[in-house]
Amino acid sequence: MTDGPDTRGFATRAIHAGQEPDPETGAVILPIHTSTTFAQDTVGEPRGPFDYSRAGNPTRAVVEAALASLEGGTFGRSFASGMAAIDTALRSLVRPGDHVVLPNDVYGGTFRLLDKVFTEWGVSYTLAPVGDVDAMSAAITPATKIVWIETPTNPLLSVADIAAIADVAHAANAKLVVDNTFASPYLQQPLALGADVVMHSTTKYLGGHSDVIGGALVTDDGDLAERFEFLQKSAGAVPGPFDSYLLLRGMKTLAVRMEQHCSNAESVAAQLDGHRQVSQVIYPGLDSHPGHAVAARQMRRFGGMVSVRLAGGRDAAIALCERTKIFTLAESLGGVESLIEHPAVMTHASAAGSTAAPPDDLVRISVGIEDIDDLLADLDQALA
Template sequence: MTAEHTAAQGFSTRAIHAGQDPEAVTGAVVVPIYQTSTYAQDEVGVTRAGYDYSRAGNPTRTALETALASVEGGTAAVAFASGMAAGDTALRSMLKPGDHVIIPNDAYGGTFRLIDKICVPWGIEYTTVPLGDLEAVSAALRPTTKLIWVETPSNPLLGIADIAALAGLAHGAGAKLLVDNTFATPYLQLPLALGADVVLHSTTKYVGGHSDVIGGALVTSDDSLAEDFAFHAKSMGGIAGPFDAWLTLRGLKTLAVRMDRHCDNTEAIVELLLSHRGVVEVFYPGLPSNPGHEVAVRQMRRFGGMVSFRVAGGAAAAAQVCKSTELFTLAESLGGVESLIELPGVMTHASVAGSMLEVPDDLIRLSVGIEDVADLVADLRTALDAV
């Protein structure tokens, strides 16, 4: 199925079919797991399908990369062993010692750790900025700024950044814009269409969708960046294995229907949180009171399956809520079919403790799953009522 043919088709059609024609030999409808490290050559340097060694390329991974590029509206994608491997490749490909990067002041803890602990000793400089404040972003730009790194919605405060406006600022300064689209997914938001140069995913989350695989991806329509990403992936080796690629591809096929259910359930959970006496603040871009709501309305289809909130009683009460739920499992990560609850300050964002990115110690983050919503509401209400 050609790119020209799939470009006019709907999201789910492309997620299910792009790069996934029936297998040539047997007609298998599902892309096989090509669990091989190497490939026979008919003669020296002559391969049968362009594959010689699976670190450089694997048909299962190719199918996933083709599908991801299609649903993001890009021309190329590279699949990695984790979201962090994708992020590391992006930074190594797009920056060199002496360069400067702007990152969100509420970035994911792993992203901050990678930049602060790994990239800074390598010679990279960074500035944390509230990306919803375009004047602050403009003021932070330097002659050496080569990249603006965006999360929207951000993790864990669900902040919203104006992708099109930030793309304009970045390109005007000779820099690139990378958008971590993990929370929104390509079903809800298309950063490349809004001017971003690169989209990053932890495909572990919503794209995989079943909490059974770790993965990451970079997607772009810039041929030079695509070549750099592929070269770095081959050279550093942090690529997605065939079984992981197969699991991620299977998850992608149902992304649209799952995201609609995630969004429906989250809206009901937000209603509960807004009405409960024990909740003092709710972070969710679908609320008109959210500072980024108008931008979210413009650039997102819906507002996603994540919500964070603070409770009366402080950190101890928040920890008690997390311990008291039954359907919401106390665990890190997000985006699976099951609902998860966590305290970011001591779990996913422990690496930013004591930094300018530190999150409130009474902040609870929910990844709302696709269970029956009445059961989720009852479970969370019972936990909130107990503190």
């Protein structure tokens, strides 16, 4: 590797960034460093850059370098879960009396953390539609320290104009944090569009195989990176070496997996669009999506998530979830296998009764990479 930005293609960086063969053994796949502690030659002087694995671990360091490279950022920090990453970002950026702007269809876990935990410490929030830059701007107050967006959002797949909202946030001296979980760094790179921090639940597309829990924060801001690192060490919500290894393995195939996720999702959206049992298909790749033009401008493709509203309401939505055979009824998303769920009862139950609650006729579909004919046939029989 040479000094300076890594200009290699995305798929090349996913396989090689931070992952040169082991200098001692020549191993192409780097070893998993399970040690919790590292020898010191003299008091206070470790032999290398690591002293205790909560503060830093060689396997985790490789993951963090790869994450930063894939997001086109300078500093990557990995965490034990996506929620741990969200919590770290919030605690690094807000104090009692501060204010946060959130999407009005924000992920239920993010909403719960703000609504049930941070409000107890004097942090307030306002919900606004991310697809409306003027509404996001109007939600900002003199106390706003963070504009937090998802794009596409979970579960209504609203699309935010990242560059425009970055301008609005920065004009108010607020930081823009983008949850890029649904798009993955392969489809969208918010730092290049003006975001200050990119957050991921690496459990999802980055891991890609539904076998590891993790989270990440990526930034170009050295001061923020230091705050994130301090909370990694002080609060301890860090991934272990085996989790780091699984994430690293998953990231190597992100580019090819996302291409298939997107192709399959496009076919699913096209088949369901206009189906007599479906009142609305929500997918950024459809011309009917209000954010289609923005998504086409800032995303490589339109993603592997499709949401649908059922003409028969809540009962029909639940019935669809329970009748599929290949689409597994389960929470989470982004794995190679297709999943289906009812957000109002499952992933977003914590938002019930609030303006962030999803409609009860909504079904969220994580389209996997199985043969598309099998997926389409499964949805056909489930809707029959």
